[in-house]
Amino acid sequence: MTFQKIAAETYLPSPPAEGPPVVVVRKYDEVRDKAAVEELERRCEVGQPGKPSLVTDLMGDPIARVRNFMSHIMLVAEYGDGNEIVGVIRGCIKTVTNGKKMSSTQLPVYVKLAYILGLRVSSTHRRLGIATKLVQELENWCKQNGAEYAYMATECNNKPSLNLFTQKCNYVKFRNPTVLVQPVHLHSKPLPLDIIIVRIPPQLAELVYRNVFSTSEFFPKDIDRLLSNKLNLGTFMALPKKSLSNWNPKTRELPSSFAILSIWDTKEVYRLQVKGVSVLTHAVCLGTRVFDAMVPWLKIPSFPNVFENFGFYFLYGLHMEGKDGPRLMKSLCKFAHNMARNDAGCRVLVAEVGQMDPVREAIPHWKKFSWDEDVWCIKRFGEVNENCHDWYKSSVSSSSSSVIFVDPRDL
Known part of the structure; x- marks a missing residue:
């Protein structure tokens, strides 16, 4: 049994x-x-x-x-x-x-x-x-x-x-905690040329997370089980390119400046749908997508269709260190957005962090669709x-x- x-x-x-x-x-x-x-x-x-x-x-x-x-x-x-x-x-x-x-x-x-x-x-x-x-x-x-x-x-x-x-x-x-929501639109977000993003294997991700979250609250003891789950799309780390050659993961020492996060796919468990909005709101949201499709070179961040069933990617394990940490975290979130735009069922990115967590200020989001508490x-x-x-x-x-x-x- x-x-x-x-x-x-x-x-x-x-x-x-x-x-x-x-x-x-x-x-x-x-x-x-x-x-x-x-x-x-x-x-x-x-x-x-x-x-x-x-x-x-x-x-x-x-x-x-x-x-x-x-x-x-x-x-x-x-x-x-x-x-x-x-x-x-x-x-x-x-x-x-x-x-x-x-x-x-x-x-x-x-x-x-x-x-x-x-x-x-x-x-x-x-x-x-x-x-x-x-x-x-x-x-x-x-x-x-x-x-x-x-x-x-x-x-x-x-x-x-x-x-x-x-x-x-x-x-x-x-x-x-604060819930931060970023809509996924049609355009790929450019990443800085001096930053590299690497996917790290679950075993290394576990070591990093046990290190950086040892004094946090609600960190699960079975983090290894979480990282190996089929809904986990991977753990990614952003580093300055110039520091990559000096970082050896085998030593278990973290680089002086980095950002890390993992991505969870909710679509296999449940989907969401927004109901009860006015006809005008429907029309405005549709208008942003139509206009974006007509003039794609302007790269206007149109609002995705959340009035039909949709899924989202949840960003978790967000952590940054060093003077370049905020910029590296923003790049990671852009990377996650670009992953999501290639998934037709994903319409938004969601992250939830403590109100006083320094990483909060580095996570891109739309204030109108996020909530502070x-x-x-x-x-x-x-x-x-x-x-x-x-x-x-x-x-x-x-x-x-x-x-x-x-x-x-x-x-």
């Missing part, structure tokens, strides 16, 4: 209350639940009433969003005698850094952390306590499988989600060791960590 199966089977649902159960939460069964869950996901649009919304179209198995983690689960909520599926939630457990080092060995401190995502409840069955019950049952699974913490992420203006987790489930606001909320389960307790208390003393490693599997 594989580890994945063991982890899933240790979930023990809470016993139902006396009398006929109104809401039953159980483990997702692919054969009997797939169609119903897909329909529920399609009906649950992300956004605010009367405003443009973002619709997620899952590709393939609905549990694919957490399947890349060794320990994962998906729960569904059934309502009434007809056993109608009216809610769904996903969760996984991973081991990550908490931004500190052990005083004796100076090695990173790792904690076992659960991540909660994909909570959806049918609009016709809200205010019945279904979301709360789904979260509680998922937390039970997390604790049964040894998680010390659980956390979730949402937009700062998603009041229902924030109220559910902070007021009903006792989570606290922990970190506020995502909200990560966290909860501690029971008594844990002193180092973990310090990490939890830091939510009060520090509103934003300087460097946060955003795992693309969390998307």
Whole structure:
């Protein structure tokens, strides 16, 4: 029996209350639940009433969003005698850094952390306590499988989600990373002639990442598994050409000035679609593409078609060092854009970094389509060791960590 199966089977649902159960939460069964869950996901649009919304179209198995983690689960909520599926939630457990080092060995401190995502409840069955019950049952699974913490992420203006987790489930606001979005247009972006971009193999990328992110938060212990995933399109490093001859990767010493990032392809897991915009907005966006096609030599950055299903490339592991670091990072982002423009299904590039991370200023993005504040909320389960307790208390003393490693599997 594989580890994945063991982890899933240790979930023990809470016993139902006396009398006929109104809401039953159980483990997702692919054969009997797939169609119903897909329909529920399609009906649950992300956004605010009367405003443009973002619709997620899952590709393939609905549990694919957490399947890349060794320990994962998906729960569904059934309502009434007809056993109608009216809610769904996903969760996984991973081991990550908490931004500190052990005083004796100076090695990173790792904690076992659960991540909660994909909570959806049918609009016709809200205010019945279904979301709360789904979260509680998922937390039970997390604790049964040894998680010390659980956390979730949402937009700062998603009041229902924030109220559910902070007021009903006792989570606290922990970190506020920034989401940066860059549309992909038709034209290739020129790269500086004095900069070289090299693709580095997963083994070397792992060594570099373990070095530069050792004091960051949320850096996954299984980074090797992440870098070898089929959705990872590669890890790339930008260097000044003049320094390339002096850098020997075999020595494990990093060059004095460099930038690095990895690229994750989301299209195999899900696609997005923007709905609810005005006819005028549609026309303006279409007009930019038509005009760009008519006068391509002007190289106008037209707005891509996000009103039909599209995927995006997620840039993660972004880090830069040295006086040339910002310029090197900008070149890497141009390189990623040029990769994306050759992929017909990719319409935007997305990166998420800490608000105080120096790399933030070097990432190209459109301010109108980015947002300054995502909200990560966290909860501690029971008594844990002193180092973990310090990490939890830091939510009060520090509103934003300087460097946060955003795992693309969390998307």
